[in-house]
Amino acid sequence: MRRRAYLPGPAPAALILLAGILMALPLFTSSRSTFTMVNMITTSAVFALSYNLLVGYTGILSLGHALFFGSSAYIVGIMMRHVGTSLWILFMAVLISMVFAVLAGLFVGYLTLRLKTIYYAMVTLAVAELLVILAEKSRSLTGGLDGLNYRVPEFFQNAVVVYYLVLIYAIVALFLVRRFLDSPTGKVLVSIRENEQRASSLGFDVFRYKLISSVAAGLLASLTGVVFAIDNRFVMTSALAVDRTLEALFITIIGGVGTLPGPFIGAAVYHLAADWLSSLAKVHAIFERWPILFGGLYIVITLTMPGGIVSAYYRLRLRRPRG
Amino acid sequence: MDVVIILTINGLATGLLLFMMAAGLSVIFGLMGIMNFAHGAFFMLGSYASTWTYLKTGNFALAMLAGTAVGTFIGFLTERSILRPVYGKPLAQILITLGAFIVLNEMVKAVWGPNVIPSPVPPLLEGEFRVGGVLVSRYRIFIIFFGVSTAATVQWLLNRTRLGMIVRAGVENAEMIQILGVNIRRVFAAVFLLGTALASLGGTMIGPTLGQIGPFVSTQYLLLGFIVVVIGGLGSLIGSLVAGVLVGLMNNYVVWLYPPAAMPLNIILMSLILLVKPTGLFGKEGAH
Amino acid sequence: MSDTRILRVAGLHAFIGQFYVLHGVDVEVQNHEIMVLLGRNGAGKTTTLRCVMGLVRAHEGIVELAGENIKGLPPHEIANKKLTLVPEDQGIFSVLTVAENLQVAMRPSRAKKEDRRRLDFAMSLFPDLKQAWNRKAGTLSGGQKQMLALARALINENKLMMLDEPSKGLAPVVVKGLVPVMKELRTYASVLLVEQNLSFASKVGDAFSIISDGKTVQSGKMNDLIEAPETQRLYLGVHMGGGESAQIWTSSSS
Numbered sequence: 133m134r135r136r137a138y139l140p141g142p143a144p145a146a147l148i149l150l151a152g153i154l155m156a157l158p159l160f161t162s163s164r165s166t167f168t169m170v171n172m173i174t175t176s177a178v179f180a181l182s183y184n185l186l187v188g189y190t191g192i193l194s195l196g197h198a199l200f201f202g203s204s205a206y207i208v209g210i211m212m213r214h215v216g217t218s219l220w221i222l223f224m225a226v227l228i229s230m231v232f233a234v235l236a237g238l239f240v241g242y243l244t245l246r247l248k249t250i251y252y253a254m255v256t257l258a259v260a261e262l263l264v265i266l267a268e269k270s271r272s273l274t275g276g277l278d279g280l281n282y283r284v285p286e287f288f289q290n291a292v293v294v295y296y297l298v299l300i301y302a303i304v305a306l307f308l309v310r311r312f313l314d315s316p317t318g319k320v321l322v323s324i325r326e327n328e329q330r331a332s333s334l335g336f337d338v339f340r341y342k343l344i345s346s347v348a349a350g351l352l353a354s355l356t357g358v359v360f361a362i363d364n365r366f367v368m369t370s371a372l373a374v375d376r377t378l379e380a381l382f383i384t385i386i387g388g389v390g391t392l393p394g395p396f397i398g399a400a401v402y403h404l405a406a407d408w409l410s411s412l413a414k415v416h417a418i419f420e421r422w423p424i425l426f427g428g429l430y431i432v433i434t435l436t437m438p439g440g441i442v443s444a445y446y447r448l449r450l451r452r453p454r455g
Numbered sequence: 456m457d458v459v460i461i462l463t464i465n466g467l468a469t470g471l472l473l474f475m476m477a478a479g480l481s482v483i484f485g486l487m488g489i490m491n492f493a494h495g496a497f498f499m500l501g502s503y504a505s506t507w508t509y510l511k512t513g514n515f516a517l518a519m520l521a522g523t524a525v526g527t528f529i530g531f532l533t534e535r536s537i538l539r540p541v542y543g544k545p546l547a548q549i550l551i552t553l554g555a556f557i558v559l560n561e562m563v564k565a566v567w568g569p570n571v572i573p574s575p576v577p578p579l580l581e582g583e584f585r586v587g588g589v590l591v592s593r594y595r596i597f598i599i600f601f602g603v604s605t606a607a608t609v610q611w612l613l614n615r616t617r618l619g620m621i622v623r624a625g626v627e628n629a630e631m632i633q634i635l636g637v638n639i640r641r642v643f644a645a646v647f648l649l650g651t652a653l654a655s656l657g658g659t660m661i662g663p664t665l666g667q668i669g670p671f672v673s674t675q676y677l678l679l680g681f682i683v684v685v686i687g688g689l690g691s692l693i694g695s696l697v698a699g700v701l702v703g704l705m706n707n708y709v710v711w712l713y714p715p716a717a718m719p720l721n722i723i724l725m726s727l728i729l730l731v732k733p734t735g736l737f738g739k740e741g742a743h
Numbered sequence: 744m745s746d747t748r749i750l751r752v753a754g755l756h757a758f759i760g761q762f763y764v765l766h767g768v769d770v771e772v773q774n775h776e777i778m779v780l781l782g783r784n785g786a787g788k789t790t791t792l793r794c795v796m797g798l799v800r801a802h803e804g805i806v807e808l809a810g811e812n813i814k815g816l817p818p819h820e821i822a823n824k825k826l827t828l829v830p831e832d833q834g835i836f837s838v839l840t841v842a843e844n845l846q847v848a849m850r851p852s853r854a855k856k857e858d859r860r861r862l863d864f865a866m867s868l869f870p871d872l873k874q875a876w877n878r879k880a881g882t883l884s885g886g887q888k889q890m891l892a893l894a895r896a897l898i899n900e901n902k903l904m905m906l907d908e909p910s911k912g913l914a915p916v917v918v919k920g921l922v923p924v925m926k927e928l929r930t931y932a933s934v935l936l937v938e939q940n941l942s943f944a945s946k947v948g949d950a951f952s953i954i955s956d957g958k959t960v961q962s963g964k965m966n967d968l969i970e971a972p973e974t975q976r977l978y979l980g981v982h983m984g985g986g987e988s989a990q991i992w993t994s995s996s997s
Binding site for chain 2: 193247248249250251253254255257259262269378381421424430434435
């Protein structure tokens, strides 16, 4: 059963068409809520993409990935609120986030050396919880449980501008991740996921590659947090919480672990369904506990379609034997 | 000095409940290699079912029975339906138990609502004892007695029964035990059931110590359970006991001194132990 | 002919993960015979045993125990058909005592007396173990662990015993002592033995089968192999007459 670094996505033509439609969206509508929805899906997708890099490609199960996302969101928020709202300050915030992401990525990556899978999952869970508590307690800085709202630089006060920021960011991110995975480093990561012992016996310093992967995934998550912060203008402890990591995990599973289009498809399914279900809840109270459906769906998918939607698509399309 | 005694008693009580939560988790992992994220949900189910039964009938013994029964039954269903297909696939196992956790949480919220419900102490166990000039909570003493007897029973099960022997052997080498003719799936099912029963039983007693219960119980105690299991060592029953008591005591002391530091301190303790001895205090080297 | 065959493996193919490890293994073990599987390191001998035991999925081929198909059955069911395996690392439970190791291995029988009898019998073969009865098995020496592993395999009535390198890691004098024990085993069950120690194998084996790169390349009576140093050199990389404990080399010398 041979596997490539990633399953090929839908034909480039289809992708370009999709990108084109999304790019042109503001010409057809100026509905704030549409922008919000698309932005949410996009940022969610890129965050899930960064998570996929860790889990799907390198095989590291971290439950604390949200710490990168949330911390940079908070850094942006705090700077905007307490220091100033000029573009320069935003730029500084981005730099600080990136530095923090690299440091945190190194730390978290180091943990993979000392801890085996289960322990690693639990410690990363605990570390993320720690940060949540920290955010809760530092009321003056972070607004505690109420969250932090702030203004953004004038340039980004236009919804359309922000929309394009998010979209272009996602496209660039996707492109960079693809290049990364195609590179020799990326290929090694996949081989580590497949069979760590073998990779190690082939002479690769597994730890070094895990470190690289942790830092790369962390950076990507961090930058996504920045974009999120600019779009949202409000940040809460939920940005750091386990829920956010779990959301990325779900999206990754639903869309397809170890695939590139996976996170995007998963994010779209997840958010659109969530939105639809909660609107249903307003009409029929029975839908109020709709997360049950997600949990259920998620279990069903794990049991029946381990590769998520993307692999199911391939199995249907190419009529390959199970593999 | 009085305060110290009270804190110690309370800490022991909490610690024993944590032990009950963690023991199942630990052995399930040690034997089956499954990190059962849903475990916190069973603990919570025990607390909800028992509190509800008590509020309806006023009979605490019945409530405890009901709580344990409900938790165990749901555990049985969970193992049968979704866990069995994924034995031997570690990533899928983690994902499935996570999914189960979410579903069970939502189910509880669907049935009892998302808000907290009060959980009173039964009149028989209310009040205080005088112990060496200090007033200690009767309910806490009850928990200690119950917890210690449970721990002793589990120890007995593990060391003096054939099932226990198989479990101990299986934790060390699950493959060999199959070669020797043991149907490991049946053993898994039994262990999962027992672990779940233990967790639900612990859950039935947590309500009155907190005064109220809510959906937060599953996440909070799952996290604490993990911490205890990690500190004590995966697969070790003694580890769960020692670590449970340790965490319980520490928590109580810290909450008295400076509440916000409680959870962070747990986490720091866990991290320290992991860095020094990655398999936990009593864990086996190289296991899983 | 098939009446006397306790084990029949034909055309066995198997994968481990993505590695195609066995591509055509044939082994037959006659009743009350000691059959030795020989071959270089990584040739697929251990995998063959594991496949028969049901620990590795047989992709293709025939696996029959006393004429009954056992391919595809879970290991514990195969064990209950009176087949057992002593793995390379012996599989001793170090946290259990010697007594418990034996107890956990005992298949439930109709009478307690029967159990007692078999226990005593196993102990009679290995008197050393009696002294360590209540000690944790982890404290035993290498030789004692091997004794315990064999005792465990004997404690139940088995049609076939599969042993993976029983002489490995044992001092030469202990290995020497193992020879008569092995020969005695023949009266209780048939034995399929995997060995790297060629001279040990030649002393205890009745028949041989050589696996090379996952395929059976030659089999026959042990005496024939002893008389054919070219075959030994070709497939095993060493030949006897090179000392008491000629080991099969792992380097591929053609």
